[in-house]
Amino acid sequence: MTDDRPTDPSARKPRVALMGEFSAGKSTLANLLLGQNSSPVQVTATQLPPVWYQLGTPGARRIGQDGSATPLPADDWSAVSPKDTRMIQAQLDADILQACDLIDLPGTSDPNMAPDFWDAFLPKVDLAIWCTPANQAWRQSEAALWEQVPPQLWTKSLLLITRIDKMQAERDRARVFARVRAEAGALFRDVLPISLTGALAGRDNDDVLEATGAAALVRFLCHALEGLEPPAPVETPRATAPTPPASRSRPAAPSAGSGTEPRIVPRRITRSKSQGARSRPEHRHA
Numbered sequence: 001m002t003d004d005r006p007t008d009p010s011a012r013k014p015r016v017a018l019m020g021e022f023s024a025g026k027s028t029l030a031n032l033l034l035g036q037n038s039s040p041v042q043v044t045a046t047q048l049p050p051v052w053y054q055l056g057t058p059g060a061r062r063i064g065q066d067g068s069a070t071p072l073p074a075d076d077w078s079a080v081s082p083k084d085t086r087m088i089q090a091q092l093d094a095d096i097l098q099a100c101d102l103i104d105l106p107g108t109s110d111p112n113m114a115p116d117f118w119d120a121f122l123p124k125v126d127l128a129i130w131c132t133p134a135n136q137a138w139r140q141s142e143a144a145l146w147e148q149v150p151p152q153l154w155t156k157s158l159l160l161i162t163r164i165d166k167m168q169a170e171r172d173r174a175r176v177f178a179r180v181r182a183e184a185g186a187l188f189r190d191v192l193p194i195s196l197t198g199a200l201a202g203r204d205n206d207d208v209l210e211a212t213g214a215a216a217l218v219r220f221l222c223h224a225l226e227g228l229e230p231p232a233p234v235e236t237p238r239a240t241a242p243t244p245p246a247s248r249s250r251p252a253a254p255s256a257g258s259g260t261e262p263r264i265v266p267r268r269i270t271r272s273k274s275q276g277a278r279s280r281p282e283h284r285h286a
């Protein structure tokens with residue numbers, strides 16, 4: 001996929017791709033990380049093209065297959081056809097977008113995606129979060145696609161077992177977690193379980209974030225983004241990120257970026273705006 005984003009690595013933020021098969025929880029994860037109670041993604045019944053979120057004044061535009069840009073309403077993308085749309089570029093004032101871009105992708109088997117889409121797109125990605133639903137986690141089709149991604153993504157990316165709340169018994173959760181770790185653990189930096197809907201519902205409660213797995217996800221992102229190259233966006237950090245709490249993540253591979261200024265990384269899921277629980281840092285417009 002071509003795009004009109006900056007290609008100079010030092011002039012852009014790390015790109016985090018939300019991947020997985022149909023209905024695995026990618027857009028719910030995007031909403032959680034972006035601090036949205038709902039997004040245009042959820043009010044749209046049809047499949048959407050990739051949605052590329054960047055920090056900025058809220059707004060959106062559609063990029064056609066020919067590269068042309070058309071303004072979109074910020075809150076209704078139901079008229080967008082994935083067949084003739086390369087992607088939606090969305091700007092939001094969300095804390096996580098200070099640290100990275102987020103790209104909410106269609107299901108990996110979406111027939112609207114051009115056959116060469118993944119080959120062209122994946123080299124542009126710095127880190128992926130692959131969502132796999134607990135009740136049918138890590139199917140052969142997922143393994144087959146992931147084994148073809150650029151191997152440098154394997155050591156950086158996260159396998160997120162979603163819908164863990166659908167497994168009532170702790171014994172069942174442990175069994176699926178152990179199986180997925182055994183089958184896919186070597187292809188990811190870490191494997192974590194999460195209840196995305198549980199975390200969204202209790203986003204303002206630290207205990208809920210811990211219990212649902214959302215807190216561990218944020219810890220993973222803190223570590224992973226800090227270890228990525230290129231090390232820093234063009235923005236001058238206003239504060240340094242404190243040392244994250246202990247994580248189950250394996251340590252990042254040594255990076256040429258060590259010794260550079262730490263990047264601002266959101267410490268936690270953004271609280272819902274109605275709570276006003278966090279003061280927002282100033283932001284620049286992307």
Ligand SMILES: Nc1nc2c(ncn2[C@@H]2O[C@H](COP(=O)(O)OP(=O)(O)OP(=O)(O)O)[C@@H](O)[C@H]2O)c(=O)[nH]1
Nearest residue numbers: 021022023024025026027028107162163195196197
């Ligand atoms: N119970 C439960 N439901 C979830 C969880 N994650 C996602 N869902 C539900 O699963 C459905 C699909 O979630 P989406 O986030 O739209 O999945 P998606 O991967 O974006 O789907 P496509 O873009 O269509 O491939 C929605 O109804 C979500 O509410 C979870 O952790 N627990």
Ligand SMILES: [Mg+2]
Nearest residue numbers: 026027041105
């Ligand atoms: Mg989706």
